[in-house]
Amino acid sequence: NAGVMQNPRHLVRRRGQEARLRCSPMKGHSHVYWYRQLPEEGLKFMVYLQKENIIDESGMPKERFSAEFPKEGPSILRIQQVVRGDSAAYFCASSPGTKETQYFGPGTRLLVL
Amino acid sequence: QKEVEQDPGPLSVPEGAIVSLNCTYSNSAFQYFMWYRQYSRKGPELLMYTYSSGNKEDGRFTAQVDKSSKYISLFIRDSQPSDSATYLCACFSGTYKYIFGTGTRLKVLA
Numbered sequence: 001n002a003g004v005m006q007n008p009r010h011l012v013r014r015r016g017q018e019a020r021l022r023c024s025p026m027k028g029h030s031h032v033y034w035y036r037q038l039p040e041e042g043l044k045f046m047v048y049l050q051k052e053n054i055i056d057e058s059g060m061p062k063e064r065f066s067a068e069f070p071k072e073g074p075s076i077l078r079i080q081q082v083v084r085g086d087s088a089a090y091f092c093a094s095s096p097g098t099k100e101t102q103y104f105g106p107g108t109r110l111l112v113l
Numbered sequence: 114q115k116e117v118e119q120d121p122g123p124l125s126v127p128e129g130a131i132v133s134l135n136c137t138y139s140n141s142a143f144q145y146f147m148w149y150r151q152y153s154r155k156g157p158e159l160l161m162y163t164y165s166s167g168n169k170e171d172g173r174f175t176a177q178v179d180k181s182s183k184y185i186s187l188f189i190r191d192s193q194p195s196d197s198a199t200y201l202c203a204c205f206s207g208t209y210k211y212i213f214g215t216g217t218r219l220k221v222l223a
Contacts, residue, residue, distance in 0.1 A: 004156075006156075031209070033209070033211075035213075040121065040215065041215055042117075042119070042201060042213035042214050042215040042216055043157070043201065043203075043211075043213040044213075045210050045211065045212075048209050048210070055209070056209070056210070091156055091157070095209075098208065098209050099145075099207055099208075099209075101147070101159060101162055102159075102211060103159065104149070104156040104157045104158070104159075105156050106155060106156040107154075107155070107156050109154070
């Protein structure tokens with residue numbers, strides 16, 4: 001049973017470009033969460049999605065950031081016009097239900113030059 | 114004040130030592146408490162999951178929750194160099210939003 005998959009594992013972008021991060025949840029999981037981790041900081045909640053619905057995006061900056069989880073395919077975290085401050089590790093987690101344990105993927109490390 | 118506080122360390126111990134990792138939290142609504150282990154440049158891996166107060170044991174790991182003092186602990190017995198990692202506590206009120214501590218870096222010296 002494959003775990004949560006994320007790609008790419010590493011992503012380098014220049015300021016002003018777009019970054020697209022993908023997350024495929026574990027089989028049977030329909031709940032996806034995105035977190036951001038900065039060096040020496042814990043994981044910060046960004047957004048919670050179920051299939052085709054954004055449930056809570058309170059942790060996601062209102063500008064430049066968006067997320068989706070379509071009926072088919074992976075969840076996408078999209079960052080437009082990236083800035084150096086967006087450099088971080090972005091982790092996706094999934095669970096089978098709202099109150100169930102969240103399992104994390106290996107993360108995507110975004111570096112903005 | 115952060116909702117979940119955790120000493121970042123680093124904590125260095127000799128192989129075979131008992132390790133005690135701790136977090137405090139401020140939100141009385143938290144009912145579920147987790148410990149994740151994160152190796153360098155990897156994703157967090159769930160170690161222990163406990164509900165409400167009490168102890169839970171799994172092999173060399175024991176998780177302890179004291180809701181009266183809002184204090185959670187993870188004990189590692191017979192620590193090994195392979196236990197060297199960052200340990201993250203997480204608290205959860207039963208909705209969907211996990212609140213994480215900043216993590217404690219542990220180094221077990223051979």
